[in-house]
Amino acid sequence: MIAELKKNTEQKMLKSLESLKSDLGKVRTGRAHTGILDHIQVEYYGSPVPLSQIANVSLIDARTISVQPWEKSMLAKVEKAIRDADLGLNPSAMGELVRVPMPALTEERRKELIKLVRSEAENSRIAVRNLRRDANNQLKEAVKSKEISEDEERRAQDDIQKLTDRNIAEVDKILAQKEQDLMQI
Structure with a gap:
């Protein structure tokens, strides 16, 4: 019973860490990475589809992402979806692909992003502590029902x-890494 409780708690804590990494991956740094386009949905024959399912997303260089739709007719829709995603990106169609240059971050915007990142990290810490509390409560219940000794x-x-x-x-380490990425010019 105790081993199972520890295992479940550990798995839940790892899931909260993965969630933090995923959330921080969406926060844009000055460098380009394809992960910021992961959640963009494109209208494809009447239904929204993730961008990665209708186009090849890759890096051209450190500051530019290229999106090459598999169907040429989707070029304008892909460009519009990226522009409408409210990421502060300005894509431009060039031939058969959409170039997405990453604008440089201002100092003020970097500070706002750091506040956001710290808030996400604190939420993750709270989630881990709540899991600890839940596990400890389960242990107390087991002692009351005499399943385990004190x-x-x-x-x-x-x-x-x-x-x-x-x-x-680990949360603190992830936070420090993301802050360092944000402050690089």
């Missing part, structure tokens, strides 16, 4: 605390 509960709580500390340290 010594086992104490050891399990220590293990869960170590797991929590490790995951919060």
Whole structure:
């Protein structure tokens, strides 16, 4: 019972870390990366489809993304979808592909993005702590119903605390890396 609880808690904490990485991946730094276009939906024969399913998305250089639709008729729709995605990007069609240059970030915009990133990291820390609290409550319930002893509960709580500390340290590491990326010019 204790091993299963620890395993479930650890899996949930890892999911919250993955969620943080995913959320921070959408925050635009000065460099180009294809991940910022992942959530863009393009109208394709009457239904919204992820951009990656109708086009080849790749990097031309450190500041430019290229999007090459597999059907030439989709070029204008892809360009419009990127422009309407409210990412501050200005795509331009060139022949058979759409070039998406990444504009340089201003100092003010960088500071706003850092606030946003710190907020996301704090939400992730809160999620990890809530998972710790839930696990500890389950342990207390198990002691009350005499499924485990108090010594086992104490050891399990220590293990869960170590797991929590490790995951919060990982959140801090991810945050520091993203802040460093944002402050690079």
